[in-house]
Amino acid sequence: MMTERVIADRLLLVDTVDRWFHLEEPTFVDAGQAYWIDRSTSELCVDRGDGRVSRHAGAMCR
Numbered sequence: 001m002m003t004e005r006v007i008a009d010r011l012l013l014v015d016t017v018d019r020w021f022h023l024e025e026p027t028f029v030d031a032g033q034a035y036w037i038d039r040s041t042s043e044l045c046v047d048r049g050d051g052r053v054s055r056h057a058g059a060m061c062r
Contacts, residue, residue, distance in 0.1 A: 005035070005036045005047070006034065006036065007032065007034050008029045008030065008031055008032065008033050008034075010031050011028065011029070011030055011031055012028065013026050013027075013028055014026060014027055014028075014029055014035070014044065017037060017058075020060055020061055021037055021042075021044065021058050021059070021060050021061070022059055022061055023056055023058040024056070024058060025056070025057075027044065027046065027054070027056045029046050033046055033047055034046070034047040035047070037058075038055070039060070041055070042057065042058055042059060042060060043055040043056060043057055043058065044056040044058055
């Protein structure tokens with residue numbers, strides 16, 4: 001399960017992560033930005049740089 005930070009190697013439009021986490025709305029992750037799943041809040045977190053982290057609601061599916 002993806003709870004560790006992953007660095008995007010290119011621009012991504014994310015709507016599903018690892019086939020088990022589905023976002024309510026797709027979001028862009030730019031090349032070089034880190035992203036991870038916060039399981040305690042069911043959110044995709046994206047480190048946008050300069051101390052900014054955006055959070056995007058989703059749901060874990062089996």
